[in-house]
Amino acid sequence: MTVSPVRPTPPAFGWADPFFTFGVTGTNGKTSTVHLIAAVLAASGHEPLRISTVDYRLGELDLKLPHTRKGFFDAFEAARDAGAQWAAVEVTSRALADHYAKRWRFDLGVFTNLSPDHLSTHGTYEAYLAAKAQLFVHLGPGRTAVLNAADEHSLFIDQATPPDVNRCWFGSPTRGPMLRDADLRAAAVEVDAAGTRVRLEPSPMADALGGTLQTRLVGAVFAENALAAAAATLSAGMPADAVRRGIASCAPVAGRFEVLAQDPVAVVDYAHTPDALERTCAQARALAKGRLLVVFGAGGGASPDKRVPMGEAVGAHADVVYVTNDNPRDEAPEAIAEALVTGLRASNARVEVELDRAEAIRRAMADAQPDDVVVVAGKGHEQGQTQAGVTRPFCDRSEVLRWTPSR
Numbered sequence: 001m002t003v004s005p006v007r008p009t010p011p012a013f014g015w016a017d018p019f020f021t022f023g024v025t026g027t028n029g030k031t032s033t034v035h036l037i038a039a040v041l042a043a044s045g046h047e048p049l050r051i052s053t054v055d056y057r058l059g060e061l062d063l064k065l066p067h068t069r070k071g072f073f074d075a076f077e078a079a080r081d082a083g084a085q086w087a088a089v090e091v092t093s094r095a096l097a098d099h100y101a102k103r104w105r106f107d108l109g110v111f112t113n114l115s116p117d118h119l120s121t122h123g124t125y126e127a128y129l130a131a132k133a134q135l136f137v138h139l140g141p142g143r144t145a146v147l148n149a150a151d152e153h154s155l156f157i158d159q160a161t162p163p164d165v166n167r168c169w170f171g172s173p174t175r176g177p178m179l180r181d182a183d184l185r186a187a188a189v190e191v192d193a194a195g196t197r198v199r200l201e202p203s204p205m206a207d208a209l210g211g212t213l214q215t216r217l218v219g220a221v222f223a224e225n226a227l228a229a230a231a232a233t234l235s236a237g238m239p240a241d242a243v244r245r246g247i248a249s250c251a252p253v254a255g256r257f258e259v260l261a262q263d264p265v266a267v268v269d270y271a272h273t274p275d276a277l278e279r280t281c282a283q284a285r286a287l288a289k290g291r292l293l294v295v296f297g298a299g300g301g302a303s304p305d306k307r308v309p310m311g312e313a314v315g316a317h318a319d320v321v322y323v324t325n326d327n328p329r330d331e332a333p334e335a336i337a338e339a340l341v342t343g344l345r346a347s348n349a350r351v352e353v354e355l356d357r358a359e360a361i362r363r364a365m366a367d368a369q370p371d372d373v374v375v376v377a378g379k380g381h382e383q384g385q386t387q388a389g390v391t392r393p394f395c396d397r398s399e400v401l402r403w404t405p406s407r
Helices: 030-043 069-081 093-097 125-137 153-160 204-208 221-235 240-249 274-287 304-315 333-344 357-367 396-402
Strands: 020-025 049-051 056-058 086-090 108-111 144-148 166-171 184-192 195-200 212-215 258-261 265-269 292-296 320-323 350-353 373-377 384-387 390-393
Touching (some): 020 125, 030 240, 049 069, 093 125, 108 125, 144 153, 184 221, 195 221, 221 240, 258 396, 265 274, 274 304, 292 357, 304 320, 320 333, 320 357, 333 350, 357 373
Parallel strands (some): 108 144, 166 184, 292 373
16 A cells, blocks of 8 residues: 555645645535535534535635636635635545645545546546545544445545544445445435435434434435535534534535426436436436436546446436437537437337437426426536537526426
């Protein structure tokens, strides 16, 4: 095992030393987990800095900074000036491959899960996993790694993490069997259109939390995110009552199984990997009294091998599918759609190709009946669509609301 010769990572600036920074990495669930951690910090009486793909926020203030290295440091400077000392940060594999864990000291690391994504960036699945591991390799002695006991890749992260770093394990049967004992484990998960309730297996952490966690985020996958956030914040010394209240009060995250309408239920979700689409569509299927309609595409210039499995994941649950553009970038949209349709061929779903994303959303909303669920997947919170080198304004949320029927 190769360990950084300097642990923990020294502060990037002298003024940065007082900060305690939570870093969250993984393929899916990073943003939601960061938002949940920040909500717990707020419930504990702190004004947290929250850095995610959705926004840079200091308490209730949107910092409106660019998602760049300078924007990152500027956000921390603003937090310092406000007297803040706690931060929850979403850490991507690209940032970690660019040595972010050597440039900023992370005091607690959370690993959500891993599935194929960004392979065009990292070259191989192994390199993708190794990039994620960098967050944990550089944790200081006595710090904590929070790992998913139901994800096999956590076992590699565990091996790569220095032995003098504490481990805290969480897990939910919604991902699969536990691969090792967990400090915080779901016994059962209940989901409805208002949120998610997690009943906990008895343990010291679970007992401190009163045996249950409740979140306004809708979906079984958010049970894992709530468990990860609770394990992380309890490990960092937050009071159990504040952990419960923070997770219960956290607002739904933009574009993360965001329920925008009822009768029919209309959902916008960022899912853009086979694993995420499988979980999103399975959850939507469970909520549907009627049919499940899905609008989705795939991004160009990234991981083409995931496209057929994406189609398979959607086809396993959907009744009607509208294959459309995501961000085709410099690829031919027709070729991307063809790969997705290939994955859908084994399903019984009615499949239509409509490359105009706005029109695909309109058609799905017009087709939906009151008992149906419509999922618009892939872009989530994004405010633009990139094709042939040009990014034009586009928002899934706005399009869904535009066509929400008045019943």
